[in-house]
Amino acid sequence: MNRESILKVEGVGKSFGGLEILRNITFDVKKGERIGIIGPNGAGKTTFYNLLAGDLDPSKGTIYYCGQNITNLPNYKRANIGIVRTFQKNNLLTDLTVLDNLLLVLQRKEGLGNVWFKPRVEKHYSILFEKARELLSKWGLEKQTHKIVKSLSYGEQRQIEILLGIATDPKVLLLDEPTAGMSQAETNYIVNLLHTLPKELTLMIIEHDLEVVFGLSDRMIVLYNGGILVDGDPQIVRNDKRVNDIYIGQGESLSASS
Amino acid sequence: MKGNHSIKFLFIFLLMALSPFFLSLFHLNLLIEILILGIFALSLNLLVGYTGLVSLGHAAFFGIGAYASGIVAKELSPNLIATLPVSLLVSILVSSIIGMFCMKVSGFYFLMLTLAFSQMIYSFIHQSTDLTGGTNGLSGIPSPQLGGVDFSNPVFLYYLILLIFAAVFTGLSVLVRSPFGQVLIGIRENETRMKSMGYNTTLYKYSSFIIAGALGGVAGSLYTNFNGFISPSDVYWTMSGSVLIMVIIGGAGTMAGPVLGAGLIVILETIVSSYTNMWMLIIGVIFILFVVFFPKGIVGIGNSLVNNLAKSKPLYNESKPEAVYKKDA
Numbered sequence: 001m002n003r004e005s006i007l008k009v010e011g012v013g014k015s016f017g018g019l020e021i022l023r024n025i026t027f028d029v030k031k032g033e034r035i036g037i038i039g040p041n042g043a044g045k046t047t048f049y050n051l052l053a054g055d056l057d058p059s060k061g062t063i064y065y066c067g068q069n070i071t072n073l074p075n076y077k078r079a080n081i082g083i084v085r086t087f088q089k090n091n092l093l094t095d096l097t098v099l100d101n102l103l104l105v106l107q108r109k110e111g112l113g114n115v116w117f118k119p120r121v122e123k124h125y126s127i128l129f130e131k132a133r134e135l136l137s138k139w140g141l142e143k144q145t146h147k148i149v150k151s152l153s154y155g156e157q158r159q160i161e162i163l164l165g166i167a168t169d170p171k172v173l174l175l176d177e178p179t180a181g182m183s184q185a186e187t188n189y190i191v192n193l194l195h196t197l198p199k200e201l202t203l204m205i206i207e208h209d210l211e212v213v214f215g216l217s218d219r220m221i222v223l224y225n226g227g228i229l230v231d232g233d234p235q236i237v238r239n240d241k242r243v244n245d246i247y248i249g250q251g252e253s254l255s256a257s258s
Numbered sequence: 259m260k261g262n263h264s265i266k267f268l269f270i271f272l273l274m275a276l277s278p279f280f281l282s283l284f285h286l287n288l289l290i291e292i293l294i295l296g297i298f299a300l301s302l303n304l305l306v307g308y309t310g311l312v313s314l315g316h317a318a319f320f321g322i323g324a325y326a327s328g329i330v331a332k333e334l335s336p337n338l339i340a341t342l343p344v345s346l347l348v349s350i351l352v353s354s355i356i357g358m359f360c361m362k363v364s365g366f367y368f369l370m371l372t373l374a375f376s377q378m379i380y381s382f383i384h385q386s387t388d389l390t391g392g393t394n395g396l397s398g399i400p401s402p403q404l405g406g407v408d409f410s411n412p413v414f415l416y417y418l419i420l421l422i423f424a425a426v427f428t429g430l431s432v433l434v435r436s437p438f439g440q441v442l443i444g445i446r447e448n449e450t451r452m453k454s455m456g457y458n459t460t461l462y463k464y465s466s467f468i469i470a471g472a473l474g475g476v477a478g479s480l481y482t483n484f485n486g487f488i489s490p491s492d493v494y495w496t497m498s499g500s501v502l503i504m505v506i507i508g509g510a511g512t513m514a515g516p517v518l519g520a521g522l523i524v525i526l527e528t529i530v531s532s533y534t535n536m537w538m539l540i541i542g543v544i545f546i547l548f549v550v551f552f553p554k555g556i557v558g559i560g561n562s563l564v565n566n567l568a569k570s571k572p573l574y575n576e577s578k579p580e581a582v583y584k585k586d587a
Contacts (some may be wrong), residue, residue, distance in 0.1 A: 075453050075454060076454075076459070077453075078458040079453070092448065092451065096447060105455050108456050109456075113457060115437045115438060117429075117440075168456065
């Protein structure tokens with residue numbers, strides 16, 4: 001497949017004081033790729049996302065997005081050009097309703113954030129509300145529309161976490177452990193929804209549930225001790241001895257989870 | 259529900275409009291003071307209640323607006339067309355400068371920085387004797403005029419201030435419900451998330467800071483026009499503390515709250531101080547009681563009363579038990 005590159009990371013490293021969390025990360029992401037990122041705890045997966053999303057600045061290296069150098073672009077600007085992340089721990093507006101959470105995302109997309117003197121009610125912004133309802137029903141959350149986020153179950157909040165990412169209509173979506181803490185049924189539900197995402201969307205998924213990550217990815221990157229251990233086809237990763245060693249060391253085997 | 263609200267507002271507006279006919283001059287002056295401090299508290303509430311930025315330096319803008327009006331009225335013209343816009347512009351200018359620095363920090367440091375800036379402005383006003391009268395304050399400010407109307411008549415002044423109050427209240431009500439206002443609420447709730455949605459949160463906070471500063475200046479200007487006198491103690495940090503107390507006791511993040519808070523504090527101050535010098539002590543106790551037992555303020559008490567009444571009626575049960583996740587495919 002000869003697809004165009006969308007995200008290019010060259011020699012990126014991150015240190016906190018003397019502690020080197022990530023070193024010399026280099027890889028190229030093609031448009032529409034589904035990349036699974038695995039690695040033991042402390043491998044630097046979330047830090048890596050922080051660098052991609054602009055929540056942290058890298059200590060070394062360069063990040064390109066569609067050929068543009070975005071290494072020092074602030075996070076909100078990256079979100080606007082299409083690099084959007086979700087969070088490992090639910091990071092929602094918990095005192096607002098589900099609808100309000102979603103409307104904030106959608107109004108940003110429509111560039112309405114600077115409208116000062118027109119109340120955001122359905123009468124004035126029917127398209128916005130329609131879109132929100134459409135997304136909520138697609139995600140099976142329509143019954144929760146007017147509920148306060150913190151009154152929902154953990155699994156539902158997790159769903160909203162992912163939904164807020166998707167609602168921004170990103171080009172590159174960085175999912176950080178989307179199914180963490182979910183029941184098997186909830187996990188299956190989310191995985192099925194993730195399979196319905198448009199083909200042109202580039203997806204990166206950090207995930208500890210190996211079944212989920214192998215099911216969704218067409219490429220796997222294994223992070224270990226701040227560097228890339230293996231980068232390639234899921235089948236190759238599954239059979240890689242070093243990767244197996246790391247995971248067997250954690251009491252889990254890649255082939256067993258297939 | 260909505261019609262209910264409109265009727266309530268119409269009723270309150272009529273009551274306010276007719277109050278000069280049944281209130282004594284003393285009480286009318288009290289009401290004017292409540293309205294002015296209500297504007298002041300509303301302006302701080304945009305920052306504290308809606309954007310989640312707790313400022314302890316809001317008196318700076320009140321003072322700047324008040325002194326700007328006073329100086330213009332004395333040196334140039336007491337016409338409101340001159341004093342109000344000058345106060346507005348000067349407080350916008352100063353809040354945009356202070357805001358640039360304050361946006362660099364957050365939380366506790368924001369509070370300390372606003373306090374530091376307001377004390378700097380206090381010192382400046384206190385020291386610039388030629389311009390501001392120093393410790394003695396600025397006195398002998400002529401009563402405001404507009405066109406041919408002289409507002410030395412408190413009834414005229416009352417209507418003028420009621421009109422400005424209504425405009426500020428309505429404007430802010432619409433603002434906080436607008437997409438812009440919803441972004442501010444989003445920032446109050448979770449700034450990190452708002453950034454990852456693509457919002458330049460710093461710019462939104464900065465805008466909110468300037469709007470709050472500008473309206474604080476308007477309140478200050480009205481205060482000078484009403485009192486004919488302004489002293490440095492109105493710019494001191496205790497004034498910032500009072501207005502913060504008004505917002506919190508009334509109910510931060512609501513529109514009615516800060517006005518009710520301003521009313522309560524002004525009334526308490528007037529009534530209690532006529533009996534005892536220890537009115538500060540009493541306000542302190544009330545503040546503690548509110549923070550501990552009613553953190554959502556007067557408005558919160560009102561709401562929970564209404565909810566309790568509603569609960570005593572049988573409601574249809576929305577949350578009937580059902581399979582938690584029946585939708586797995």
